[in-house]
Amino acid sequence: MARKSxxxxxxxxxxxxxxxxxxxxxxxxxxxxxSVENGGxxxxxxxxxxxxxxxxxIEEHPDLRLAGTYSDNGFSGTNFERPGxxxxxxxxxxxxxxxxxxxxxxxxxxxxxxxGYYLETILPRLNVRFIAITDDYDSSRKEDQENISxxxxxxxxxxxxxxxxxxxxxxxxxxxxxxxxxLSKVAFGYIRSEDRHRQIVDEETAPFVRMIFQWxxxxxxxxxxxxxxxxxxxxxxxxxxxxxxxxxxxxxxxRAPRHPEPEGRRCAEH
Numbered sequence: 001m002a003r004k005s006x007x008x009x010x011x012x013x014x015x016x017x018x019x020x021x022x023x024x025x026x027x028x029x030x031x032x033x034x035s036v037e038n039g040g041x042x043x044x045x046x047x048x049x050x051x052x053x054x055x056x057x058i059e060e061h062p063d064l065r066l067a068g069t070y071s072d073n074g075f076s077g078t079n080f081e082r083p084g085x086x087x088x089x090x091x092x093x094x095x096x097x098x099x100x101x102x103x104x105x106x107x108x109x110x111x112x113x114x115x116g117y118y119l120e121t122i123l124p125r126l127n128v129r130f131i132a133i134t135d136d137y138d139s140s141r142k143e144d145q146e147n148i149s150x151x152x153x154x155x156x157x158x159x160x161x162x163x164x165x166x167x168x169x170x171x172x173x174x175x176x177x178x179x180x181x182x183l184s185k186v187a188f189g190y191i192r193s194e195d196r197h198r199q200i201v202d203e204e205t206a207p208f209v210r211m212i213f214q215w216x217x218x219x220x221x222x223x224x225x226x227x228x229x230x231x232x233x234x235x236x237x238x239x240x241x242x243x244x245x246x247x248x249x250x251x252x253x254x255r256a257p258r259h260p261e262p263e264g265r266r267c268a269e270h
Contacts, residue, residue: 026129027067028099029088030054033107034073047073050103057133058101067097077110092128099129105137188237208234 032054034047051069058064068091072084091097100123102108108130109115123130123139130139186192189209190199208229215225 024063025065026063026099027097028058028064028101029067029091029097030058030069031084031088031100031102031108032069032071033075033077033082033084034071035075035077047071050107053103053133054101057131064099064101067091077106077108080109080111080114092123092126097128099131101131101133103132104134105132108132188240205240 030051032047032050034050051071055066055069058066070084070088072082075082075084088097088100092100100108105115109118119130119139131137186199189202189205191202192198193200212225212229215228216222220228
């Protein structure tokens with residue numbers, strides 16, 4: 001039997017050590033989330049920076065190995081029905097992920113009860129480690145498991161989400177009261193102002209709106225009103241932008257189509 005050289009023995013030992021080391025690594029998920037309840041203070045760039053922070057943390061810790069990055073762009077932390085989060089939990093339950101790393105607790109969730117249930121019940125039962133970087137929380141440390149500041153932070157995150165939601169709704173309501181609205185479509189009889197934040201009366205279609213109102217007050221049914229408008233050749237709201245794109249086109253010119261024009265044939269509203 002041939003004798004093995006010391007160099008070969010040393011190589012075999014190193015390979016064996018690497019195999020053992022890799023087996024001890026935790027397959028780790030980087031989870032990032034961009035909120036919709038932020039008052040416009042977060043951008044896609046924020047999500048990229050968040051992802052870089054989490055992935056760098058995993059890279060710098062020899063006991064962790066990045067297995068995948070899960071992200072939810074534009075989802076509230078109060079709702080756990082997020083596509084990225086759902087996929088993450090599916091991989092956790094199948095054993096693909098043994099550790100989750102987030103920037104802070106609020107990225108994982110802002111609902112106090114739901115977040116607490118995951119951290120205190122679900123993840124421990126599945127033997128999954130959880131790390132929140134800027135909150136200096138690591139579920140593998142016993143002092144963190146018993147730390148009262150974690151549930152308090154979850155409560156603060158939940159209160160912040162509710163407060164921010166109220167402020168956003170109040171701001172939008174104030175804009176509506178001032179006539180400053182941002183809508184994808186405007187009602188028939190109106191056009192957008194130049195700053196696109198207000199609806200102003202469209203003098204071209206206003207007479208038809210008044211006519212519709214008078215007919216309705218006289219007891220004319222909606223189908224009959226539609227029939228009358230079709231007989232008069234009045235353009236439907238969907239066909240009106242296309243008709244205006246034609247040279248000399250007006251709302252009341254020619255016979256109006258009974259159905260909206262396909263999206264691809266519409267021109268931009270002015």
